[in-house]
Amino acid sequence: MRPARLSLADVIRIGGAGLRTRPARVILSALGIAIGIAAMLAVVGISASSQEQLNRQLAALGTNLLTVGPGQTFRGDQSHLPEDAVAMIGRIGPVTSVTATGRVDAKVYRNDKVPSGQSGGIAVLAARTDLPGTVGATVASGAFLNEATARYPAVVLGSGAARRLGVGVAGPEQQVWLGGQWFAVVGTLHPVPLAPELDSAALIGWPVAQERLGFDGYATTVYTRSREEWVEAVRRVLAATANPEHPNEVEVSRPSDVLAAKRATDSTLDALLLGLGAVALLVGGVGVANTMVISVLERRAEIGLRRALGATRGQIRVQFLAESLLLSALGGAGGVLLGVVVTSGYAATQQWPAVVPPWASVGGVGVTCVIGGLAGLYPAIRAARLAPTEALAAP
Numbered sequence: 159m160r161p162a163r164l165s166l167a168d169v170i171r172i173g174g175a176g177l178r179t180r181p182a183r184v185i186l187s188a189l190g191i192a193i194g195i196a197a198m199l200a201v202v203g204i205s206a207s208s209q210e211q212l213n214r215q216l217a218a219l220g221t222n223l224l225t226v227g228p229g230q231t232f233r234g235d236q237s238h239l240p241e242d243a244v245a246m247i248g249r250i251g252p253v254t255s256v257t258a259t260g261r262v263d264a265k266v267y268r269n270d271k272v273p274s275g276q277s278g279g280i281a282v283l284a285a286r287t288d289l290p291g292t293v294g295a296t297v298a299s300g301a302f303l304n305e306a307t308a309r310y311p312a313v314v315l316g317s318g319a320a321r322r323l324g325v326g327v328a329g330p331e332q333q334v335w336l337g338g339q340w341f342a343v344v345g346t347l348h349p350v351p352l353a354p355e356l357d358s359a360a361l362i363g364w365p366v367a368q369e370r371l372g373f374d375g376y377a378t379t380v381y382t383r384s385r386e387e388w389v390e391a392v393r394r395v396l397a398a399t400a401n402p403e404h405p406n407e408v409e410v411s412r413p414s415d416v417l418a419a420k421r422a423t424d425s426t427l428d429a430l431l432l433g434l435g436a437v438a439l440l441v442g443g444v445g446v447a448n449t450m451v452i453s454v455l456e457r458r459a460e461i462g463l464r465r466a467l468g469a470t471r472g473q474i475r476v477q478f479l480a481e482s483l484l485l486s487a488l489g490g491a492g493g494v495l496l497g498v499v500v501t502s503g504y505a506a507t508q509q510w511p512a513v514v515p516p517w518a519s520v521g522g523v524g525v526t527c528v529i530g531g532l533a534g535l536y537p538a539i540r541a542a543r544l545a546p547t548e549a550l551a552a553p
Contacts, residue, residue, distance in 0.1 A: 188489040191530075195493025195522050196500060198437075199514065203501030206513040214511075222389050223293070223352055226380040226400050229409040237407035238376040243400040244286075247380060250399060252388035257292040258377035259356075260284040262367050264337030266313075266360045268323050272335070278322040281359045282336060284367035285314075292381045293353040300328030300345030307344055308363025311336075311370065314345040318357040336360060337371045353381065444533070475539060479531060486530025490523040497522070 226247065228237045240246075248256045262282040265274065287303050289295065295302075302314055313336060315325055325332055325343055332343035341362065350356045367373035380400065384392040397408040498514050505512040 184485065184488075187485055188492060191486060191489025191526065192492035192496055195490050195526055196496035199494055199497025199518055199522055200500040200504075202518040203497060203512070203514040204504055206515055206518075207501065207505040207508075207510045210513045211508075211510040222384055222386045224382045224384070224389065224393055224396065225411040226382065226396050227378060227409045228376075229407045231404075231407055237401075237404065238374075239378075239380065239400055239408070241375055243377060244380055246399050246402075247382055247396065250382075250384070250392060250395065252384045252392050253382050254385060255288070255292045255383045256380065257286045257289045258380045259286070259289065259359075259361070260364070260367070260373060260376060261378045262337070262362070262371050262373045264371050266319075266323070266334055266336040266341075268334060270335045278319075279358060280319045280322060281355070282371075283356075283359045283361050284364045284373050285361040286364060289361070289381070290347075292383055293350055293356065295350045295353070295356065296348045298346045298348045299326075300343070302345050302347075303361065303363050309365045309369075310363070311339055311341040311366060312344040312363065313341040314347060314361045315343060316347050316357040316359045316361070317349045319360050320346045322358075334360070336362070339370060355379075471543070479535065482530050482533065482535075483527055486526045486533075487523065489530075490526035493526070494519050494522050 226239070226243070228239050231237050244256055244258045247253060260283065262284050264282040265277040266280050266282055267274075267277060285303060287305060287308055290297070290302050297314075298317065298320075300314070301307075303312065313334060315323065315328075315334075320326070320343075323334055325334070325346065328343045328345045330342065333340045334343060335341075341360075347356065362371075364373075364375075368375055382392070382396070393410055396410045397405040401408045498519070501514050502512045
């Protein structure tokens with residue numbers, strides 16, 4: 159007679175019955191696996207959260223910020239960027255924002271009584287109204303230039319310029335003597351880490367600089383932001399885009415060293431996470447193997463009885479493999495939940511964004527089942543090889 163085949167439901171039922179008969183051992187074994195997976199997931203999650211926080215800090219330092227400026231001609235004279243350089247750069251696909259400033263030949267003083275030689279080294283720059291969004295500048299008081307104030311004698315002072323001029327808070331009563339005219343201080347800025355040259359500058363509107371101070375309208379510094387993965391590619395085409403006729407007369411800043419540091423950090427942390435995860439999974443697999451070997455030794459009489467009643471070696475192997483897989487899945491799922499809780503709690507205490515990579519959660523359970531199956535393979539084969547008489551005769 160051919161032995162009956164076990165369906166998938168029968169396999170799960172038999173495997174679950176083997177676990178239910180020894181709840182204490184199963185709980186302790188699953189707890190051991192869960193702790194290993196939780197440790198792996200917590201290490202991965204905490205490291206990923208730390209990595210995300212580091213990436214945000216590095217991004218704030220301008221890893222995707224490039225600057226373009228005029229260089230020199232073959233004769234050694236100072237060149238200038240075309241008037242439409244900003245518009246042409248803005249048409250580059252990966253560029254997300256672009257703005258510019260232009261140096262104005264003027265000096266700024268606290269009032270008209272200050273000697274002309276005591277300008278304090280404050281530069282006067284014509285600025286576009288979208289400058290803060292591109293360079294990450296924030297207003298300390300008042301407001302930045304807009305389409306209206308950019309056409310009138312209004313000025314925004316960098317943090318250093320405001321300090322040197324003795325201007326604390328912007329307001330209607332605050333005025334400075336700029337280019338032989340009174341300009342109202344409509345705003346002051348916080349320090350700008352990405353563009354420190356703006357800290358010691360007085361920023362006025364592009365139109366008023368041309369109309370009142372003889373500004374030629376040529377940008378002296380163009381700031382561009384692009385998608386991080388395209389920074390190097392954008393840099394290679396910036397010169398030819400900004401000045402197609404004379405690209406050799408354009409100076410382009412190199413990608414920030416912070417970008418290289420960020421990528422090196424990502425690579426190092428990824429390798430570390432893989433190594434730690436592999437060790438934790440190995441520990442979990444050893445725990446499953448130990449549990450299943452002991453289970454075979456303790457249940458030799460049960461194995462002999464099942465064989466005597468007609469169970470085949472294949473069915474015995476399937477039974478113990480099913481128990482191993484269920485035990486691994488139970489421990490893996492519990493470990494994932496525990497790891498997520500630990501990661502979220504630690505990230506909250508450090509004020510980090512909580513990041514648990516999906517591949518770690520899904521992979522943790524999946525790989526645990528694979529390792530649990532491999533770890534339970536030897537005990538399953540050993541159980542199947544027991545002869546009924548030998549197993550029934552065991553004490």
